[in-house]
Amino acid sequence: MIDNFRHKGLRKKLVSTIKSKGITNERVLDAIGQIPRHLFLDKAFEEWAYKDQAFPIGQGQTISQPYTVAYQTELINPQPQDKILEIGTGSGYQACVLALLSKKIYSIERQKILFEKTNKLLKSIGFERVRTLYGDGYLGAPRFAPFDKILITAGATRVPEKLLEQLKVGGNMVIPIGNGDDKTMTRITKTAEDEYKTERFGLFRFVPFKEGEVD
Ligand code: SAH
Numbered sequence: 001m002i003d004n005f006r007h008k009g010l011r012k013k014l015v016s017t018i019k020s021k022g023i024t025n026e027r028v029l030d031a032i033g034q035i036p037r038h039l040f041l042d043k044a045f046e047e048w049a050y051k052d053q054a055f056p057i058g059q060g061q062t063i064s065q066p067y068t069v070a071y072q073t074e075l076i077n078p079q080p081q082d083k084i085l086e087i088g089t090g091s092g093y094q095a096c097v098l099a100l101l102s103k104k105i106y107s108i109e110r111q112k113i114l115f116e117k118t119n120k121l122l123k124s125i126g127f128e129r130v131r132t133l134y135g136d137g138y139l140g141a142p143r144f145a146p147f148d149k150i151l152i153t154a155g156a157t158r159v160p161e162k163l164l165e166q167l168k169v170g171g172n173m174v175i176p177i178g179n180g181d182d183k184t185m186t187r188i189t190k191t192a193e194d195e196y197k198t199e200r201f202g203l204f205r206f207v208p209f210k211e212g213e214v215d
Contacts, residue, residue, distance in 0.1 A: 001125060003036040010050035011037070014066055017052050023070040025077075031100040032070055037063075039125060040091040059111045061207055063091040064153055068204055070097075075174045075187050075201065076149040078102040085144070085166070087137030088153035088209070092118040092130070098151070099129040106130075106144050108137045110213040136213045140166040147171060155183040155206030169193060176206050 015033045023029060038049035040063055048055050054062045064072075072094070078084060078101040086095050089109035098105045107130055109115040115134040122130050133141055137152070138160045145166035150173040152163075157179055167173055167190045176183035185201040 001036075001039055003039070007036060007038055007050070014050045014052060018067045018070050021052075021067050023067070023074055025070075025074045027078075027101055028070050028073045028097075031073070031097045032066060034100060035093065035096050036125075037066065037093060039121070040093040040096075057091045057114070058117075059114050061090050061111065061114060063093050064206075069094050071185065071202075071204075072151055072153065072174050073097055073101070075185065076151050076172060078149060082148040083144070084149045084151065085141055085147040085163075086151045086153060087140075087163075088207075089118050089132055090114060090153065092122050092127075092132075094151070094153055095130045095132075096122070096125075096127050099127055102149075104129060104131070106133060106141050106147075108133045108135055108141060110134075110136055110210065112213070112215045134213065136211060137209065138162065138211050142166065149173070150175075152176065152209060153206070154209035155181075155204075156209040159188065164188070164190070164196070176204050178203075181205055 038046045041049050052066050054065045057063050082102040083104045084102050086107040089107040095107040119132045140162045146168040148171045152175040156177045169190050172189040174187050177186050178184050182203040187199045189197045
């Protein structure tokens, strides 16, 4: 796995691009600047890795656009002691960005093939702080709950009840939600048991948050 000066230079440019689009959190920008995104794409597509674009990763899924990763990360506002649940492991890129910012990351993927591929990759690049789980994200990860933060990286039409239950009081969940192709980035903060505050942000596109797992 090679990360050379050219990759580092391209990453610097990517960081200034997403900064110019409005990301201000220095810790988030720093994490984007550190993670070698080219390792999360097949080698043949390395050239695409540092463009601010989503890209296909197989199984009909995509690695999120770096700006979207930064935007969602900024909204959940990861703290060093946080235990975070990500729904939609995909390439594993977002999970690694979170792993630089917080103590423990759990990430669920419903596609068996992607789950296995990414699990292997994360081990090979030394991201033990990410625990990958195979299953249906609608159910969350009750074994490891409650979480300080929950981040959904697929486009939802409703808020999964089980995920709200698995959130700590004071914690927040960021979820792109809507009925059409454009999803409204939404942050739900659990202010007390059974009390929530909802904030809505910009529109984004995502692959769908589907119910159930697949082989
Ligand atoms: N965070 C990823 C983005 C992947 S795209 C990255 O950084 O690359 C969203 C992912 O969510 C896809 O891999 C898709 O298979 C997965 N997904 C969709 N519905 C899901 C569900 N119910 N449970 C778990 N994962 C799901």
